[in-house]
Amino acid sequence: MFIEYSEEQNMLRDSAERYLRDNYSFDSRQATVKQASGFDAVQWQAFADLGWLAMTFDEDSGGFGGGALETMILCEQFGKFLVLEPYLESVVMVGGLIEAGAQPAIKEQYLTGLIAGELQGAFAYLEEGSVADPTHVKTIAEPSADGFILNGSKTVVLNGPEADFFIVSVITGANHKDSSQGISLFVVTKDNPGLSLKNYKTYDGRSASELHMTDVAVSNLALVGELDNGFAIAAPIFSRAIVAVCAEAVGAMDALLAATVDYTKQRKQFGQSISGFQVLRHRMVDMFMEIELTRSLLMATAWKLDNNAPDAEQCVAALKAKVGKAGRYVSHNAVQLHGGIGTTDEFSVGHYFKRLATIGVMFGSRDSHLSRYSQLSAQVSS
Amino acid sequence: MTESAFRQEVREFLAESLTPEIARAGELMTSVFADFDATMDWHKRLHRKGWVAPDWPQEYGGTGWTLSERYIFQEECKLANAPALFAMGLQMLGPMLIRYGTEEQNNYYLPRMLSGEDVWCQGYSEPGAGSDLASLITAAVRDGDDYIINGSKIWTSYAQHSNKIFCLVRTSKEGKPQAGISFILVDMDTEGLKVEPIVGLDGTVEQCQVYFDNVRVPAANLVGAENQGWDVAKSLLEFERGGHNFTIDHKKQMAKIDRQASSQYSEDNTLWKDNPIFAAKLSDVAVDALALEFTELRVKGAFEAGGNAGALSSLIKVMGTEIGQRFNELSLEMMAEHAFVKQLDALLPSFEGETIGPDCGLTTMAEYINNRSATIYGGSAEIQRDIIAKRVLHL
Numbered sequence: 179m180f181i182e183y184s185e186e187q188n189m190l191r192d193s194a195e196r197y198l199r200d201n202y203s204f205d206s207r208q209a210t211v212k213q214a215s216g217f218d219a220v221q222w223q224a225f226a227d228l229g230w231l232a233m234t235f236d237e238d239s240g241g242f243g244g245g246a247l248e249t250m251i252l253c254e255q256f257g258k259f260l261v262l263e264p265y266l267e268s269v270v271m272v273g274g275l276i277e278a279g280a281q282p283a284i285k286e287q288y289l290t291g292l293i294a295g296e297l298q299g300a301f302a303y304l305e306e307g308s309v310a311d312p313t314h315v316k317t318i319a320e321p322s323a324d325g326f327i328l329n330g331s332k333t334v335v336l337n338g339p340e341a342d343f344f345i346v347s348v349i350t351g352a353n354h355k356d357s358s359q360g361i362s363l364f365v366v367t368k369d370n371p372g373l374s375l376k377n378y379k380t381y382d383g384r385s386a387s388e389l390h391m392t393d394v395a396v397s398n399l400a401l402v403g404e405l406d407n408g409f410a411i412a413a414p415i416f417s418r419a420i421v422a423v424c425a426e427a428v429g430a431m432d433a434l435l436a437a438t439v440d441y442t443k444q445r446k447q448f449g450q451s452i453s454g455f456q457v458l459r460h461r462m463v464d465m466f467m468e469i470e471l472t473r474s475l476l477m478a479t480a481w482k483l484d485n486n487a488p489d490a491e492q493c494v495a496a497l498k499a500k501v502g503k504a505g506r507y508v509s510h511n512a513v514q515l516h517g518g519i520g521t522t523d524e525f526s527v528g529h530y531f532k533r534l535a536t537i538g539v540m541f542g543s544r545d546s547h548l549s550r551y552s553q554l555s556a557q558v559s560s
Numbered sequence: 561m562t563e564s565a566f567r568q569e570v571r572e573f574l575a576e577s578l579t580p581e582i583a584r585a586g587e588l589m590t591s592v593f594a595d596f597d598a599t600m601d602w603h604k605r606l607h608r609k610g611w612v613a614p615d616w617p618q619e620y621g622g623t624g625w626t627l628s629e630r631y632i633f634q635e636e637c638k639l640a641n642a643p644a645l646f647a648m649g650l651q652m653l654g655p656m657l658i659r660y661g662t663e664e665q666n667n668y669y670l671p672r673m674l675s676g677e678d679v680w681c682q683g684y685s686e687p688g689a690g691s692d693l694a695s696l697i698t699a700a701v702r703d704g705d706d707y708i709i710n711g712s713k714i715w716t717s718y719a720q721h722s723n724k725i726f727c728l729v730r731t732s733k734e735g736k737p738q739a740g741i742s743f744i745l746v747d748m749d750t751e752g753l754k755v756e757p758i759v760g761l762d763g764t765v766e767q768c769q770v771y772f773d774n775v776r777v778p779a780a781n782l783v784g785a786e787n788q789g790w791d792v793a794k795s796l797l798e799f800e801r802g803g804h805n806f807t808i809d810h811k812k813q814m815a816k817i818d819r820q821a822s823s824q825y826s827e828d829n830t831l832w833k834d835n836p837i838f839a840a841k842l843s844d845v846a847v848d849a850l851a852l853e854f855t856e857l858r859v860k861g862a863f864e865a866g867g868n869a870g871a872l873s874s875l876i877k878v879m880g881t882e883i884g885q886r887f888n889e890l891s892l893e894m895m896a897e898h899a900f901v902k903q904l905d906a907l908l909p910s911f912e913g914e915t916i917g918p919d920c921g922l923t924t925m926a927e928y929i930n931n932r933s934a935t936i937y938g939g940s941a942e943i944q945r946d947i948i949a950k951r952v953l954h955l
Contacts, residue, residue: 308825
C-alpha cells in the first residue's frame with residue numbers, strides 16, 4: 179500500500195494550511211477561548227465558504243464526495259493550528275449520522291444548513307456513570323400516538339452550547355449488557371419543550387453541555403437509522419470520528435515537535451543551547467519516531483476505510499491505541515523540554531498538550547482499543 | 561509514647577480541629593497548593609496547638625517529635641485531607657535561618673513565620689536562569705547601608721499572597737558564577753517591587769513573575785556573608801529535596817483512585833476496579849510506589865542514624881514525581897470525558913452549587929495538567945539524573 183494523493187487532495191491540504199496560517203493565529207484562538215461562545219462564527223462561515231464543511235458529503239447530498247482521506251487531510255491541519263471550531267462534532271459526527279440515516283425530509287432540511295455553516299449539531303451519546311461506554315444508555319424513548327416521548331440525561335455533550343439540534347441515543351427496545359442492541363438515535367431540536375441544557379467550557383478550550391430531557395416529544399420522522407439498531411450507522415461514524423481526532427493529534431504533535439526543536443535551539447543554559455545535550459536530542463528523536471509511526475497508521479487507516487478493506491476496523495483500533503501512547507509521550511516531553519514556560523496559559527505548547535490529553539481518552543482509551551484490536555485480530559485469523 | 565498512642569493523639573486533634581471546610585480545601589487540591597484562606601486557617605490552628613513546625617528544633621518552636629512521629633503526623637494530616645502548609649517559610653527558609661541567620665534575624669523572622677504573620681515566597685529562578693540557576697543576573701549593588709536590587713524572578717509560587725520574598729541575587733561578577741551570589745530577604749511592599757501573575761494551564765494563578773526596579777533593601781537582610789549565598793541556597797535545596805515525603809502523596813492519590821475505580825464503569829460495563837487490564841496497570845504503578853516507600857524508609861533510617869540521604873534524594877525526587885504523574889494518568893483514563901469539564905468555581909472549598917459529573921473526578925484534569933510541572937520544578941528530572949550520574953556513578 180502506498181498512498182498517492184490526488185491533485186484535489188493535495189490542493190485541499192495546501193489551501194487549508196495556507197488559510198489557517200494566514201488567518202488562524204494562536205492569539206486569535208485564545209481570544210475565542212475566553213469568549214462565552216464556543217467558537218468563532220466568522221471562521222466557521224469561512225470554513226463553509228472554502229467548501230470544507232461540504233467536503234466529505236456525497237455529491238447528491240450537496241457535498242464533494244470526499245471520504246476518510248479528506249477528513250484526515252483537513253483535521254491534520256486543524257490539529258496543527260489548534261482549531262476550536264466544531265468540525266468533529268457538527269460535521270463528522272452529526273453530519274455523518276444525518277447523511278447516513280436521517281429520513282429524507284430531515285436530511286434535506288438539516289444537511290443543507292450544516293454544509294452552509296448555518297446550523298450546528300451535537301451528538302449526545304454519553305451518560306453519567308460510564309462515559310467510557312457509549313452502549314451504556316439509560317435515557318429512554320417510549321412510543322406515543324405519533325412518535326416517541328424521550329426522558330433522561332446526557333453528559334459531556336461536546337458542542338452542546340452551540341448546537342441548534344442534537345442527535346441523542348436512547349433505549350427503545352430490549353438492551354443487552356455489552357451490546358448496542360435496543361439503542362436508537364433521534365433528532366431533537368434545541369427549542370424542543372422539555373429539553374434543557376447546562377453549558378460549560380472544557381479544559382481544552384471547547385464547550386460542552388449537560389443535556390436533560392423531560393417528556394420531550396418527537397415525531398417518527400426524527401428517527402435516525404433503524405429502530406433499536408442505531409449503532410449500525412453510528413459505528414462507522416465513530417470510526418470516521420476516530421480518524422478525525424487522530425489526524426488532529428498528528429497535526430498537534432507535528433506542531434509540538436517543531437516548537438520543541440526550535441525552543442531547545444534558542445534556549446541557552448550552562449553556556450550552550452540545550453539542544454546540544456544528548457539526552458534532550460534523543461528525546462526529540464523519540465518524539466519524531468512516535469509521530470511518524472502514528473502518521474503511517476493514520477494514512478493507512480483512512481485509506482483502508484475509504485476502500486472498505488477487511489482489516490479497516492482493526493487499523494482504527496490500532497490507530498487510536500497508538501495515538502493514546504504517542505500523544506502522551508510527545509506532549510509530556512514537549513512540556514518537559516520547554517520547562518516552566520510550557521506550563522503557562524500564555525504559550526501554545528500547553529494548549530496542544532491539553533487537546534492531546536482529551537483526544538487520548540475520547541472515543542475510548544488506549545487500553546480499550548488494544549482489547550478491541552486483539553479481539554478483531556482473533557476474528558480475522560480464525 | 562508508643563507510635564499508636566501518638567497516632568491516636570494526632571487523630572483526636574484532627575477530629576476536633578480539621579473542620580469540614582478546611583478538609584474540603586485539602587480534598588480539592590489540584591497541585592501542591594490548597595486554597596489560600598483555608599491553608600492559613602489551618603496554619604493558625606496548628607500554630608495554636610504548637611504543631612506548625614514539627615521539623616524545627618524544639619528551642620525554635622519545633623515539637624521535639626522523633627522522625628517516625630513526624631512521619632505519622634504528616635501521613636495522618638494528608639490522608640485526612642488537611643491542606644499542605646506553604647512550604648517556603650516553614651520548610652525552606654526556617655531551617656536555613658536557624659543554620660545561617662543571625663540571632664537578630666531569627667528573633668524577628670522565626671516567630672512571625674510560625675504564627676503565619678509572614679508568608680514567604682522564593683525568588684530563585686529567572687527567565688534566563690532555570691536549570692542553570694548559577695547564571696542568574698538579578699543584581700544587588702551596595703549603596704551605603706543598603707543594597708539596590710534590579711532584575712526579575714520567575715516561577716515565584718504564590719507571590720501574590722506573600723508579604724516576604726527570599727532571593728538569590730548577584731553581588732559580584734568575579735570568579736565562578738556561583739561565587740558572586742548572595743542570599744537576601746526582601747519585603748514585598750518595598751517600593752519598586754512588582755508582582756505579575758502567570759496564568760497556568762488549568763486557568764488559575766499559582767506562579768508569578770516578580771520585578772525589581774531599584775528596590776532598596778537594608779544590608780542587614782543578607783543571610784550569610786556577601787557572595788556566600790550559593791552555599792546557603794544549596795543547603796535549602798537539601799531541605800527541599802529531603803523534606804518531602806512522596807509516599808504520603810501517593811497514598812492520597814491511591815485513595816482517590818480507589819474511589820474512582822469503585823464507582824465508575826469501564827468500557828465493558830464493569831467497574832474499573834474489576835477491569836483486569838486496569839488492575840494490572842494500577843498494580844504496576846503501585847509496586848513502584850511501594851518500592852519508593854521502602855526507599856524513603858531507608859533514607860529515614862539513615863537520618864535517624866545521623867547520616868544523610870546523599871544522592872538518594874535525587875532518586876526520590878525523580879521517582880516520586882514520575883510515579884505521581886502515572887497515577888494522574890490512570891485517573892484521567894477512568895474519568896475520561898468527565899475530566900474535560902472545566903468548573904473552577906467548584907474547586908473552591910466555599911462552593912455550594914451543583915457540580916457536573918462525579919465528585920471524585922472534579923480535580924482529575926487539573927491535577928493531571930498541573931502535575932506535569934513536578935518533573936520541572938525543584939531541579940528537573942534531567943538535572944536530578946545528572947546529579948546521580950555525577951555523584952553516585954562518577955560518570
